[in-house]
Amino acid sequence: MSLAKQRSRAEWFKHGVLVFVLGFAFYPLLVMVAISFKSTDQFNRNPYFFDAPGEWNVAANWSRGWETVRDSVANSIVTSVGAVAAAMVMAVLTSYVLARYRFPGRGLVYYGIIGSMFLPGTAATLVTTFNLIRNLGLINNLWTLVIFGAVSGQVAAVFILKQYIEDIPRELFESAQIDGAGHLQQVWNIVLPLSGSILGTLAILQFLGAWNNLMLPLVVFRDEELFTVPLRLMQLEGDIVKEWGPLMAGYAVTSIPLVLLFLFTMRLFVKGIASGAVKG
């Protein structure tokens, strides 16, 4: 009896800890939505909690918020999707080769990719990177983000995918080879179906990284119409007079693509991370 009681008390304690932690994680989200419904008057009166539902200013705030960030959301979607797609194609092919074949230079390639994880780029790398971009004539060009997003995604993706592909039984590949399948067919028919969940998880993580990238766009873009979400938000933040309602609505709009992404992939993502395949 007392043991059961102790157990249930321990259960409540754990729930308490988790709810406390999640409360702090969710509070900014709630504040953002609450303020995005407020006029300036309402904000001054009651900044951090919801008003009565009848007094919400959804349409006015959100349409203005949408207008301020619309272009940047479009830019971010294009560059992030491009970067992730390119990163995944490159990483799958490279890890397939590294996992399946021995050839001269294999170690060099593998450790060359993995080693850059421990050669962190400092702020000084941004200088030389900027110089490189300028010499290539890629300043003010959305392609820059796609290229750098794809390359910077290689390290973690190859590290994880290579291990994953090594675990696929050799016989599968060998029998496909006997049937005359080329490299691309083997990747398409064996690697992709078997590593779907880990690929999806990696893609989502990389998408988040690309979506949140600030420094590169900050030094590369000059024209406002090329600004991505973080840049545009930073620019809005710099305004002296802030109308918090539309501003927060704008913030919320920039989260919508990620909401949609997670809505469809949540199950896969939780499973992918829980499988312990993503380490480091």
Next chain:
Amino acid sequence: MSSILTTAPPAAPDPGNTPRPPATTAAPAPSRRRRSAVFSKLRHWSVLYLLMGATVVGMVVFSYYPKIDVVLRSFYRWEPQYIEDYIGWEHYKNIFTQDPLFWQSFRLVVILLLANLVKMWPSVFAAIALHRLRSDRARYVYQVLFVVPMVIPVMVWLLIWKSFFEAEGGIVNGFLNATGLMSLLHWLDGSPAVDVATGQRVSSGGMPWLAERVSAFDQAVLQPVVGGVWGLIALGGMVAVLSPGWRSIGRRWLAWVFLLGYALWAWGGAAPPLRDSPGAVVVGSLLVPAGWLWLPMMFAVALGVVAWLRRGPALVREDRVRWVGGVLIAAGAAVVLLGKVWTEPVGGFGEGQPSWLGNSRLIVPTLILWGFPWVGTVGVLLYLAGLQQISKDVYEAAELDGVGPVGMVFRIELPLILTMFRINLIFMTIGTLTGYEMNLILFGPEGGTNNAAMVPGLYIFWQSFYESKFGYACALGMVMFTMILVLTIIYQRYVRVEK
């Protein structure tokens, strides 16, 4: 490119699988056959290289080239579009002799690093709580809930938190005022007063009052005995290194010699570390006035004798040695925290609107408090993945052995996620040392009031894109990179996974 790949002949079979021709027919042209085998191998390899081509070229051009370029450019006076001269080691000389702000920024980053070492733990405990839930269903719900906050772009998250810390109408000040904690802070802060007799500012009450007493103790007792509080910490470290936790004698001596050097500097210069540049540190430790030396040397010799004796039969109980060392370090840390941090009234608490992001003395506490309760949602899920490899039997066996719920944290759960923890530790360290985006967004390129939020990364960014000193920024980057490399190597050696 893909058309090349698809028209390329299907994979040449593995070298091992190459069908060997029957010996009888092989006689006429062995060399030609060998050449065709070599040729097919080459063709096989070139297809492989082609498949990896995009990654390899991309990494070389966009990842390695800029990093190597940093090394080369650090020897140039490079102010874009006008000047590009080779100047040798001049930048490095300037960094070590006339750039106090860079070294000041390292002081902040060391504080942040220490804070982050503490801030890593809540994620671990949250993951353990999540792992120990009895209901699988509830756990899944929590897992999903932990993912949801990731939908907010990092920038939005930062800006919302920034609005929480605003002086007027910010939620932090609102909370402090509503709960009465603000008046507690005001009381702790004391208020500046002027001594009528001497005309000097004296503090009246609270933490500054305590700080005066503590630093009086520091000067009266610690300075003459061990050369100040940093000497006390060094002494504690030297004692602690003698304890049995350090298994190999060689490693122990290495750490000990390192600490001795540090102690000599602390005792000799009696200057807090990181206030002056490392160059000055090295020189200073060589030029210590001889009068200072006798006491630390006595300690060093005594401790050395103890360490040497410990190879034979133990004279001192080893765990007691460790305790003494720990107590000395803790006492030193307490003196630093109480005597050297909150030394003057900050002000602003009395009006109920301290400016957390504007007041240069509140910026560091704000950075430390930032993100309370410091649970990274992805981190929790990754730790959970590690924890779920523990089988139920282990828990039952531990329970039979009488291990309580707290004991299990240290006996079962922490050892199992140690690998992951170590990886996180390395990346957290690299991230803290190189990171500057948050400081840039919150405080601007010059690091806020009095450059209080200036971290090395931000300083480099400022030197390059605001002062146009590209070459100098590269040299600064090299100094920072070297430090990171050293730290990573130390981690690799000392933060071992012990199974």
